[in-house]
Amino acid sequence: MTNDGVAAVMEKTLLAIADANVDIVPMLFTRFLAAYPEQRTAFTNLEAAQGRMTNETVEALLGLATREYWVPVTITNFVDLHRNYGKIPLEQYAAFVNMLVDTLAEAAGRAWTEAQDHAWKSQAKRLNGMIAEACAGKTPAMYN
Numbered sequence: 001m002t003n004d005g006v007a008a009v010m011e012k013t014l015l016a017i018a019d020a021n022v023d024i025v026p027m028l029f030t031r032f033l034a035a036y037p038e039q040r041t042a043f044t045n046l047e048a049a050q051g052r053m054t055n056e057t058v059e060a061l062l063g064l065a066t067r068e069y070w071v072p073v074t075i076t077n078f079v080d081l082h083r084n085y086g087k088i089p090l091e092q093y094a095a096f097v098n099m100l101v102d103t104l105a106e107a108a109g110r111a112w113t114e115a116q117d118h119a120w121k122s123q124a125k126r127l128n129g130m131i132a133e134a135c136a137g138k139t140p141a142m143y144n
């Protein structure tokens with residue numbers, strides 16, 4: 001599938017969720033903080049941060065699908081920003097990204113297809129690889 005084709009499949013998920021009028025932000029954060037309750041105190045303004053964290057992750061995944069030039073630097077920036085919030089283990093970044101995909105699947109319900117599953121999971125894998133590089137102090141290369 002072309003890059004644009006992958007992004008179009010991913011956009012179908014977002015449209016289905018918008019049509020169903022489901023807010024994925026609280027769903028994702030309930031999941032994330034149930035898995036890592038010790039992180040609750042790292043958030044001074046969870047209400048404000050949760051929407052931005054969710055949006056930025058969705059944008060990075062869509063940007064990766066179409067290989068936007070700004071993705072590597074955006075990843076470097078948010079990983080650097082997060083150094084202010086204590087030591088976030090790499091495993092928690094990966095869990096957050098993967099939980100976002102699980103949340104999208106749950107929110108899309110019957111609209112979720114094999115193609116969407118593959119599209120979101122393949123971009124999540126690339127994003128997690130790039131986050132690992134940024135956490136190691138490198139500017140990530142655009143992952144294949």
Ligand code: HEM
Binds near residue numbers: 044045054097
């Ligand atoms: C792909 C993964 C992630 C992205 C794109 C992301 C993005 C963001 C963004 C955009 C903000 C808001 C900054 C602001 O405007 O003030 C933020 C805040 C924050 N993020 Fe993340 N984040 C990610 C993963 C994580 C993980 C795994 C943790 C683990 C605890 C985390 C903890 C925090 C904390 C503690 C704040 C500050 C919130 C506050 O001051 O209330 N983030 N994140």
